Amino acid sequence: MLANLSSIKEEIINFNIDNKDSLEQFRIKFLSKKGIIPQLFESFKNVEPAQKKEYGVLINELKVAANEKLETFSNQFDTTEQSIGQSDLSLPANSMPLGSRHPISIIKNEICAIFSKLGYVISEGPEIEDDWHVFGALNFAPDHPARDMQDTFFVNKKEELLLRTHTSSVQIRIMEKTQPPIRILMPGRVFRNEAISARAHCVFHQIEGLYIDENVSFADLKQNLLFFARELFGSQTKIRLRPSYFPFTEPSAEMDVSCSICGGKGCNICKYSGWLEVLGCGMVHPNVLENCKIDSKKYTGFAFGMGIERIVMLKYQIKDLRLYFESDLRFLKQFTSAY
Numbered sequence: 001m002l003a004n005l006s007s008i009k010e011e012i013i014n015f016n017i018d019n020k021d022s023l024e025q026f027r028i029k030f031l032s033k034k035g036i037i038p039q040l041f042e043s044f045k046n047v048e049p050a051q052k053k054e055y056g057v058l059i060n061e062l063k064v065a066a067n068e069k070l071e072t073f074s075n076q077f078d079t080t081e082q083s084i085g086q087s088d089l090s091l092p093a094n095s096m097p098l099g100s101r102h103p104i105s106i107i108k109n110e111i112c113a114i115f116s117k118l119g120y121v122i123s124e125g126p127e128i129e130d131d132w133h134v135f136g137a138l139n140f141a142p143d144h145p146a147r148d149m150q151d152t153f154f155v156n157k158k159e160e161l162l163l164r165t166h167t168s169s170v171q172i173r174i175m176e177k178t179q180p181p182i183r184i185l186m187p188g189r190v191f192r193n194e195a196i197s198a199r200a201h202c203v204f205h206q207i208e209g210l211y212i213d214e215n216v217s218f219a220d221l222k223q224n225l226l227f228f229a230r231e232l233f234g235s236q237t238k239i240r241l242r243p244s245y246f247p248f249t250e251p252s253a254e255m256d257v258s259c260s261i262c263g264g265k266g267c268n269i270c271k272y273s274g275w276l277e278v279l280g281c282g283m284v285h286p287n288v289l290e291n292c293k294i295d296s297k298k299y300t301g302f303a304f305g306m307g308i309e310r311i312v313m314l315k316y317q318i319k320d321l322r323l324y325f326e327s328d329l330r331f332l333k334q335f336t337s338a339y
């Protein structure tokens, strides 16, 4: 009987396990209810008392050896199939939350899409600029208040480098290296030294348009702006142009659109005027063209520029622009769009 045990031990050691099937055969042969080892335990009661001790030790050894071998090979063949078998397939899937675009990006993209229908192409420029591109070439007088530290962030002590205060600097960069026709749209981030409040921020976004060619007139500007206003605010929208002043345009104007909330009847969004102020515009000043080596006798053109935050406020009726920069998901999740 004891000799029989040592041959079983040999069998356990030499049993060839090379896949899940042979592993299962091993388990059935040695460890299942009717398998060899439980049978040996079963027959323990028939062993002669003198041999019981030795027999007991040996069958325990066999049991440990068989279990160890089973465990080692089970780990080896623990495939994904098995782990799927152990998972609860009725559990709900992990959700994959979808982000949404920032309202400023939505409106920026929408404005770009509208002007691209009129043939405008996107141009971008640096946020850190020099005096020439932000002020000098744009016909700002040397003592213009915008050049003051109160209004502009300077990057170095000598006041040579500054954070651009408007996207008009991109006009200069493009006109310096391109001869007309030019028809560009310039979105970008701008910086002004302002106290942060519900209606003002020191970092904000503008989008600017420029069109230079032969025979471009103020009527062309007005037509482009009317098309834009109707695409963005609805086909019933009216526009009006009020005289204004910018150093780089002459004549200059401010454009209002009829209030899209009340349809021009008067409400608290338009402060009961029926009109919303939307952008600044005008015919490019001949000095600006000449500063960029464009012949102002041959070419004329117009420019316009608007604050994106303001348009977003009007479109979505947002009362405090600090919300744009607070990364509050409760605010951001409300915006979904095609753009």
Ligand code: PHE
Binding pocket: 165, 166, 167, 168, 208, 246, 249, 280, 281, 282, 303, 304, 305, 306
């Ligand atoms: N750059 C002007 C501003 O920041 C806007 C503007 C652009 C006005 C182009 C006229 C033409 O207010």
